[in-house]
Amino acid sequence: xxxxxxxxxxxxxxxxxxxxxxxxxxxxxxxxxPLSGKVEPGETQEQAVVREVREEVGLTVVPEAKxxxxxxxxxxxxxxxxxxRADAGEVVPDPDEVAETxxxxxxxxxxxxxxxxxxxxxxERILPGR
Numbered sequence: 001x002x003x004x005x006x007x008x009x010x011x012x013x014x015x016x017x018x019x020x021x022x023x024x025x026x027x028x029x030x031x032x033x034p035l036s037g038k039v040e041p042g043e044t045q046e047q048a049v050v051r052e053v054r055e056e057v058g059l060t061v062v063p064e065a066k067x068x069x070x071x072x073x074x075x076x077x078x079x080x081x082x083x084x085r086a087d088a089g090e091v092v093p094d095p096d097e098v099a100e101t102x103x104x105x106x107x108x109x110x111x112x113x114x115x116x117x118x119x120x121x122x123x124e125r126i127l128p129g130r
Contacts (some may be wrong), residue, residue, distance in 0.1 A: 005039040007048045011061060011086040016103040018086065019112060020056070025096030026068070032112035033119050036079065047081050055103060058092035061085060066093040068126045070118045081122060083130075 011018040011034070022031045034055050037052035039045060046063040052059045061084040068081040102108075106123045109115070 001076065003071070003075065004077050005045070006036055006072075006079050007034075007045050007052060008063065008079050008081045008122075008124075009035040009049045009063075010081060010083045011035065011051050011053065011059070011068075012083060013086050013103060016105055017109065018057070018091065019102050019104050019109050020093070020098045021100040023095060023097045023099040028116075029099070030111070030114065032115050038077070039080075045082065047069075049084055050107060053084065053086070056097050057084045059089045059124060060095075061089075068122060070122070071116065073116060079118065080082050105129070116119050 013036055017031050018035065021034055022029050022033065033051055037048065037056070037057050039048040045066065049063045050061060063085045064085060066082050066092050069075065070079045070081070072079060093101055106127055109123050110120065
């Protein structure tokens with residue numbers, strides 16, 4: 001099976017990041033995570049970050065830096081982790097993809113349940129060094 005590329009958007013605003021609980025229309029509903037989605041053919045990772053965030057929560061963001069790579073638990077996707085600024089705008093979730101949103105600190109994210117192992121690793125090991 002060929003591995004596909006996907007992006008993870010760590011949206012930052014005022015010392016907090018946006019966590020979403022996956023909605024009923026996606027795999028693994030109910031899991032908490034940062035925003036994420038597939039990179040479409042011909043699209044850069046930065047373009048994918050902007051598009052996915054707009055589609056899932058209606059925000060316009062500015063990608064800042066790619067800070068990590070990982071794989072999904074099932075190995076189907078290579079995840080490219082990006083920080084992005086979301087300085088203004090109201091979060092308007094797509095109800096199929098996003099059941100709930102919260103602006104949280106990294107510590108508060110780690111208290112959410114359930115979360116994917118790779119997301120936990122990012123917030124425990126990668127983000128604190130940034």
